Amino acid sequence: MPEKIIYLDYAATTPVDARVAQKMAGCLTCEGLFANPASAHAPGRKARGAVEQARVQVAALVNADLGEIIFTSGATESDNLAIKGAAHFYRNKGRHVVTSRIEHKAVLDTCKQLERDGFEVTYIKPDADGLIGPQAVAQALRPDTVLVSIMHVNNEIGTANDIAAIGAIVHAHGAWFHVDAAQSAGKLPIDLKQLPVDLMSFSGHKLYGPKGIGALYVRSQSHVNLDPLIHGGGHEHGLRSGTLATHQIVGMGEAYRIAREEMSKDVTHCSALRQQLWQALHAEVPEALLNGHPTQRVCGILNVGFPGIEGESLLFACHDLAVSGGSACTSADKTPSFVLRALGRDDQLAGSSIRFSVGRFTTKEEVQTAAHIVSGEYHRLRELAPAAG
Amino acid sequence: MSDPFAGYNDTVRTHFRTPRNAGRFAAGHERILAGSAGQRRHGREVEFQLQVTADGRIGDCRYHVYGCPATIALCSLTSEALKGRTPAEAAGFSVVALADQLGLPAEKRDAAVTVEDAVRAAAGRYNAALAVSPAVPQLQA
Amino acid sequence: MSIFLDHNATTPLEPRVLDAMLPLLRGTHGNPASVHRFGREARVALDRARAQVAALVNAQPPQVMFTSGGTEADNLALRGAVHAAPRSRLLVSSIEHAAVQETADALAKDGWAVERIPVDSECRVDLPALEKLLDGGARLVSVMLANNETGAIQDVCAAAGLAHARGALLHTDAIQAAGKMPVDFTALGADLMTLSAHKLNGPRGVGALIRNRRVDLSPQITGGGQEQGLRGGTENLAGAVGFGVAAELARVELNARCRHLRALRDHLEAQLKQLSGVRIFAAHAERLPNTVQFAIDGYAGEWLVMELDRRGFAVSSGSACHSASGRPSHVLLAMGCNDTVARGAVRVSLGVENSVDDLDALLATLGAITARRRGAVAFA
Structure with missing residues (x-):
């Protein structure tokens, strides 16, 4: 196994930016901000100050107000809190929820649980490009629909939904709108003063921050109420109890600050690398297929289907590249990606698709090497296989 | 959650990365037995060719394989193991036992069965006539 | 100062814990759910941490489920246990931490029967009163191992015996006890136990629920299948590793x-x-x-x-x-x-x-x- 593995799995998780790590380390030591932010004494107040500064930084990236950001243990918890919280609070108003078939498992598994709790859920099928159209959402709405949850950017194929248009339809209908923005924050502009969104989930570790921290945006203007998921202590306006992990929050804040200041640089960098990777792969493997919409998408994710070869072998052959066969959260499960199948790809092509995701620290050389390895292994496996027919 | 590739030991990995005897015999080769098994839409397809020498033993093998790493490695290992055996012995060769020896996970038993079926289909085409007649036409792959 | x-x-974070965490904050570290090497290394680190936490309380590594902290673990224990058994009764001591008290209150509001177990003037749970309450049947009894305010240690072993005799499960919040007294999950006879890293010189934002695996729990955070399907979400790797080292130091010292x-x-x-x-x-x-x-x-x-x-x-x-x-x-x-x-x-x-x-x-x-x-x- 070569010493240096090329990491092209930024959509699963990102390395922590060195600047973030430094800020976090500063909070962890005795001289730092280690006290409990809920404590009344001076060290506690200092920790609280750091937490509030981080809240400002997170809010600033998405143009939200300070009081609209609730820290959680991650985007999965944010999704759970938004969906279960709203559905349960408004259960006497209606028991129908709308989502899509290609949401992250954090949303899908939560909706499955709602179904067990007596709710009805409509799962919208994406179009062939992997987009959820506003019209498809409009058709799924019912008089008893209380909540619509549609992701901003899909984690496997990188397509970006028009959440402004979807939100307008949802709001005209009088339902609440939740958006999982774990993959889009810092990569696409998000202006929550303009977007008709009531709840939005964010992650720390998808944007060069630490794992185990996330946030939920709760729009103050819409007065959406949530049943809390975790009780005890009344932290985060009573919506999310539990001692706040100062270093985690500060890390997320710093990561979001950097993302805001360097977004155009990051986007330019990732777009160029993604373009380079696709061109190199396409030149070597002309039959390769791009999964997902070619332009309405996020900059860092490239999902490619390789026809005529078996998926597990392709992934195993590219074992020295850190890439993903699907979403990391389900990748130990060898059933073909439910997202790609929802796009109408057959099992074979869904199985032999690779998600490459580039990021801030990816280099041109890495992309070139990766394209070389993948196309070489593709041709090797292709030659090994019997003639199709 | 476990590593899906954890069941592949170094032997499997080596034969997957550098399979022995892969490909097919060039046209014009004689005394070739061919057989196939599996279907691509079910995730596995194997074509095996056995070259039988004048003394009735397998001199060399070739194969094409579409499938998971275990299927590919088993084709390579089997192609080595068959050399020197009679076709009758090849027909009785247990790829499943080989898979067990390699410690492949139980769910890879289907891969072994597919390779075994392809070998058996090829070896089953051998008969006494082939042993004495060097001019048997190449069987359709 | x-x-x-x-x-x-x-x-405060133990410097040796910080040393173990820093490489995880700085290097490229994968999502433990990914199949590539970065993901595998992350998983190995996570498993080591699980074994270290298990050793601190004499539990088996697979019994350890990492959470975002003690509060979440308490919530998961209470909600998870009662949601898995419809219309069941819950008995909690009257000196529990807010994480247990308020979860019990929320469950009461949702229609579950919740009773408080009294304590004596020395902050000790009244076991005869618990026994009497158990006559009415219960799914779960929650008694903390040591109280966070007075420090009073509870006879959890006896409470577990009483609970089990009536077919109830026992949860103990051992957040304050772990690292300050010997804690033995197996010997206590508890079915569920809550731990928190930052109370034993580990990092904030990570805790654990120790679970006897015959206990059915309904997950409270779903999605991704992590922690045996009981707690979805990408694991806080640096946090878990820090918790592991802190637990190991607490055990040895x-x-x-x-x-x-x-x-x-x-x-x-x-x-x-x-x-x-x-x-x-x-x-x-x-x-x-x-x-x-x-x-x-x-x-x-x-x-x-x-x-x-x-x-x-x-x-x-x-x-x-x-x-x-x-x-x-x-x-x-x-x-x-x-x-x-x-x-x-x-x-x-x-x-x-x-x-x-x-x-x-x-x-x-x-x-x-x-x-x-x-x-x-x-x-x-």
Whole structure:
């Protein structure tokens, strides 16, 4: 196994930016901000100050107000809190929820649980490009629909939904709108003063921050109420109890600050690398297929289907590249990606698709090497296989 | 959650990365037995060719394989193991036992069965006539 | 530089724990769910941490489920257990941490039957009362191993025996106990146990629920199938690794730490008793070696805490999680203290880095504050 593995799995998780790590380390030591932010004494107040500064930084990236950001243990918890919280609070108003078939498992598994709790859920099928159209959402709405949850950017194929248009339809209908923005924050502009969104989930570790921290945006203007998921202590306006992990929050804040200041640089960098990777792969493997919409998408994710070869072998052959066969959260499960199948790809092509995701620290050389390895292994496996027919 | 590739030991990995005897015999080769098994839409397809020498033993093998790493490695290992055996012995060769020896996970038993079926289909085409007649036409792959 | 005497609220991170965490914050580290090498390495690190946490409380590694902290683990224990058994009854002691109390309240609001188990004046759970409550049947009994305010240690083993005899499960919140006394999940007979890293010199934002695997739990955070499907979400890798190392250090150094803490605590209590009008809560109960909760006759706890804070001492009046509410401690009220006495409470909770000098400075300051204000009306 070569010493240096090329990491092209930024959509699963990102390395922590060195600047973030430094800020976090500063909070962890005795001289730092280690006290409990809920404590009344001076060290506690200092920790609280750091937490509030981080809240400002997170809010600033998405143009939200300070009081609209609730820290959680991650985007999965944010999704759970938004969906279960709203559905349960408004259960006497209606028991129908709308989502899509290609949401992250954090949303899908939560909706499955709602179904067990007596709710009805409509799962919208994406179009062939992997987009959820506003019209498809409009058709799924019912008089008893209380909540619509549609992701901003899909984690496997990188397509970006028009959440402004979807939100307008949802709001005209009088339902609440939740958006999982774990993959889009810092990569696409998000202006929550303009977007008709009531709840939005964010992650720390998808944007060069630490794992185990996330946030939920709760729009103050819409007065959406949530049943809390975790009780005890009344932290985060009573919506999310539990001692706040100062270093985690500060890390997320710093990561979001950097993302805001360097977004155009990051986007330019990732777009160029993604373009380079696709061109190199396409030149070597002309039959390769791009999964997902070619332009309405996020900059860092490239999902490619390789026809005529078996998926597990392709992934195993590219074992020295850190890439993903699907979403990391389900990748130990060898059933073909439910997202790609929802796009109408057959099992074979869904199985032999690779998600490459580039990021801030990816280099041109890495992309070139990766394209070389993948196309070489593709041709090797292709030659090994019997003639199709 | 476990590593899906954890069941592949170094032997499997080596034969997957550098399979022995892969490909097919060039046209014009004689005394070739061919057989196939599996279907691509079910995730596995194997074509095996056995070259039988004048003394009735397998001199060399070739194969094409579409499938998971275990299927590919088993084709390579089997192609080595068959050399020197009679076709009758090849027909009785247990790829499943080989898979067990390699410690492949139980769910890879289907891969072994597919390779075994392809070998058996090829070896089953051998008969006494082939042993004495060097001019048997190449069987359709 | 202030002197930190509020270790039951949180503890400073042990430098050796920080050393173990820093490489994980700095390098490229995968999502433990990914199949590539980065993901595999992350998973190996996670498994090691799980084994270290298990060893601290004599549990098996697969019994350890990582959560975002003690509060989430308490929530998962209570909600998870009762949601898996419809219309069941829940018994919680009246001195539990807010994470248990408020979860129980929320469950009561959702229609579950919730009863409080009383305690005696020394902050010990009333076992005969528990036995009587169990006659009505219950799905789960929740009794903390050591109380965060008074430090009183509960006879969880006996409570587990009573619960099991009536077919109920036992959950114990061992957040304050772990690292300050021997904790044996197996010997206690508990079915569920909550731990938190930041109370034993580990990082904040990570905790664990220890689960006897025959216990059915309904997950509270879904999506991704992590932690045996009981807790979705990408694992806080650096946090879990820090927790593991902190647990290992706490296990190896337990006796030395306890000796040190007990010596300090005994010194503090002996000197406190020299001040007039001092009352130590749960003085006759078996207590954690690091905790002293006391009141000084005529002084409001909040006022003393503020005065000490101005002079550079971080202590608390009770649970940090309630310091903003201004309500008197529910623990002291449950012990039968009246409102005035309960409002007098000051909690000093010691840590391994404290010294006799720290305490002597605290005592001198307390003496000065009370001498100056002696006779004045302290309840503003």
